[in-house]
Amino acid sequence: MRDFNIKFGIVGIDHRHVYTQAEFLIELGAELVGWYTKGSPTTLEGFLKRFPQAKRVNDPRILLEDPNIQVILISAIPSERAKISISAMKHGKDVMSDKPGVLSFEELDELRHTVLQTGRIWSVDFSERFEVPAITLASQLVLDGAIGDVIHTLGIGPHRLNANSRPDWFFDPDKNGGILADIGSHQIDQFLYFTKSKSPKITLASIRNMGHQQFSMFSDFGEIALSSEKANGYIRLDWFTPKALPTWGDGRLFLLGTEGTIEVRKYCDIGGEADDNYVYLTNGAKHEKIYGGDAGCPYFYNFLVDVLERSETAMPQEHVFKVMELAIEAQKIADGEKENELI
Amino acid sequence: MRDFNIKFGIVGIDHRHVYTQAEFLIELGAELVGWYTKGSPTTLEGFLKRFPQAKRVNDPRILLEDPNIQVILISAIPSERAKISISAMKHGKDVMSDKPGVLSFEELDELRHTVLQTGRIWSVDFSERFEVPAITLASQLVLDGAIGDVIHTLGIGPHRLNANSRPDWFFDPDKNGGILADIGSHQIDQFLYFTKSKSPKITLASIRNMGHQQFSMFSDFGEIALSSEKANGYIRLDWFTPKALPTWGDGRLFLLGTEGTIEVRKYCDIGGEADDNYVYLTNGAKHEKIYGGDAGCPYFYNFLVDVLERSETAMPQEHVFKVMELAIEAQKIADGEKENELI
Structure with missing residues (x-):
């Protein structure tokens, strides 16, 4: 098992799924550089207990513009996930979102377009x-x-x-x-x-x-x-x-x-x-x-491999889009x- | 538990379900007077082994016209069950059919009409x-x-x-x-x-x-x-x-x-x-x-009670019709x- 020297940030900790998203990556050697969330979601206390060393930032752009960060995890309120994903990819980051990753066909189209345009990975952690x-x-x-x-x-x-x-x-x-x-x-x-x-x-x-x-x-x-x-x-x-x-x-x-x-x-x-x-x-x-x-x-290991190798082993990109398309439909x-x- | 002094006949042994239909009634004291089936279905050997004492007749009318018989069990080929049921009820018998009890809306209508006309019970043994x-x-x-x-x-x-x-x-x-x-x-x-x-x-x-x-x-x-x-x-x-x-x-x-x-x-x-x-x-x-x-x-006990008491405890008559209506639909x-x- 390789030790991944990858830095990641988190934008939105509104759902508890963020705990395991981050834990799996940290266990594989990735480093949580910082995190942003609006206000004080119900998940805040549990998050601080699990990740006391990580730094909270007061603007997501601090994370998106940090050239050392390669990956953004997203567990914001579902309706906000797509636009954060799009912005993160446009800033050169690969993305792992909590499910559901997107709620409208319009944003799904924009996600598809952004992936095509930027070559970034948009992944959804279907935890089940x-x-x-x-x-x-x-x-x-x-x-x-x-x-x-x-x-x-x-x-x-x-x-x-x-x-x-x-x-x-x-x-x-x-x-x-x-x-x-x-x-x-x-x-x-x-x-x-x-x-x-x-x-x-x-x-x-x-x-x-x-x-x-x-x-x-x-x-x-x-x-x-x-x-x-x-x-x-x-x-x-x-x-x-x-x-x-x-x-x-x-x-x-x-x-x-x-x-x-x-x-x-x-x-x-x-x-x-x-x-x-x-x-x-x-x-x-x-x-x-x-x-x-x-x-x-293996999803998490494969995701980090994909980030480094620009491969598609964790989950085909088209699969993610198709799942969310059907879910919205x-x-x-x-x-x-x-x-x-x-x- | 009462001992039921009820006589029954069987018309059509084409499905193995007939074994348990008959066994449950016999166990409750009912008597298998005779049975009819066309030809030599695959169930014949098992039937003869289970009910060696019962008499095979060469015409279903012998059973339908026997005034001592109150109940007819039916496990004929499904497409034939409805018309045997209708004929049995017109001969004054209550009926327990194997499922599916009827395959067309037309025959279902005729079954409803016959029950109304004759006051007989048309039951389907939903064995599951x-x-x-x-x-x-x-x-x-x-x-x-x-x-x-x-x-x-x-x-x-x-x-x-x-x-x-x-x-x-x-x-x-x-x-x-x-x-x-x-x-x-x-x-x-x-x-x-x-x-x-x-x-x-x-x-x-x-x-x-x-x-x-x-x-x-x-x-x-x-x-x-x-x-x-x-x-x-x-x-x-x-x-x-x-x-x-x-x-x-x-x-x-x-x-x-x-x-x-x-x-x-x-x-x-x-x-x-x-x-x-x-x-x-x-x-x-x-x-x-x-x-x-x-x-x-309890279905079998209740069915025999219903035969004697003209009650509807085993299963409401309308329920049977509705099940088969939806199944056909x-x-x-x-x-x-x-x-x-x-x-």
Whole structure:
């Protein structure tokens, strides 16, 4: 494992995901030079505890204009991420954004254009794949042909609401993107990744508020169905994680292959031990429970390699754009803005 | 437990489901008087082994016209079930059909009319609910309010193909109904039952042949999405059960409630013991694995009570009609015959 001598800055620490984004890079030898955020987000205390040595700056330009900094991490309010990304790339930086990385087709076009123009990397840390070692193991199994061709992915993405500790922007879909664009983007990423689909289409997208009428703009339930030339997918999202679950959500991924199936229990195993990161494989030869916790999270290593080598190993650039395009489209369909687009 | 002094006959033993249909009734004291089937279906040997004492007749009318027989079980080729049911009811018999009980809207109308006219019971044994004790336990938990209101059901219905032992009609959708009308009806039943929806609609229905091109008319994959005034549902069906799974399919039901979740692992627990009938409950107070194998299958008892008492305890008559109506509609949408009906 190489030790990366790369310096990075952070613009916007509004979501807790910034903790692991930064931690993974620091663990690989990258140096957090400084960070900027507006005001005092709810994540501030946790951030200061984790990164006491890093310097807070009072203008993001100090980081963007620092020639020693190669990478900018972004975990600002979702609606601000695209324009920070664009500005960072125009300043010569590679970018790793928290998901969702962009909320409108217009900004997505501008991101595409900026990447083309600057040659910079725009990456989105889809943590439900990139920070789950069991998914790394599942990826290896699929690549090794353990279940044949993946013809369906089924993702269940429940999340604990923790309404009291959420900032106001979280309940405003204009700022947060809505449930499909936000947590749906994780699962669209997994559908595209595991099925290697070339022409994916949204076949169903809906949102509802089933139990939190006090937040009138908020959707606590959402679903997306996808279909491509070779596979289908379904995604169920919700903010109903029950109090007694030992973690924030019983996230699952089911892969149906022509020769076998894989189920990933990402964060817990209900009713049993509080074990996370287990892969359940069934194929022609065996059915077994395999611990995936040691499989690592190569996205971060590969991202830093890409920064140095100008390669595309962490995630193809076009994949990121396609994920966010579909996530925005799903959200717009569910919002009723694109009703007639369904195939 | 009362001992039922009820006599029944069987018309059509073409699907193995007839074994358990008859066994449950015999166990409750009902008497199998005689049975009729065309030719020598693949189920014949197993049937003779299980019910050696029952008398085969060479004309179904012998059973339909026997005044001592109160109930007719039907497990004929699916396309023939409705007309046998209608004839049986017109002969004064109550009917329990294997699923799918009917394949066309026209026959469904005639079934509704016949029930109205004759006052007979037309029931369909949705075995993925009625023959799974863990589902009985899940039902009790939901009735007791363990997870609040059920706002989503997610059913996974994989089935082993066993192509060599299937009769020809199985691969002919005109006779078998197609994957959505056939095995989809089980899951539509569970959606309606657990969500108590009054105005369900199909929001997505698709079928594909992903890995069995040698059977040109056959769909080995299907999916249905439903939405009602209070809940959504998604159903994934396939004929890809891997060889090494210790049973015919890793059937699952996930219930998302406003106050908790239930997962039912119906037939096995992959990677662990070959345990079936487990319920995984998570709510505000606990998360636990509960054995549901002792919860029984009250459908059969209730059905016989209904025969004697002219009550409607096993399953509301309107529920059966609605399940089959939606199953037929889903199949027609997926077949491309009802494209514009999607909401």
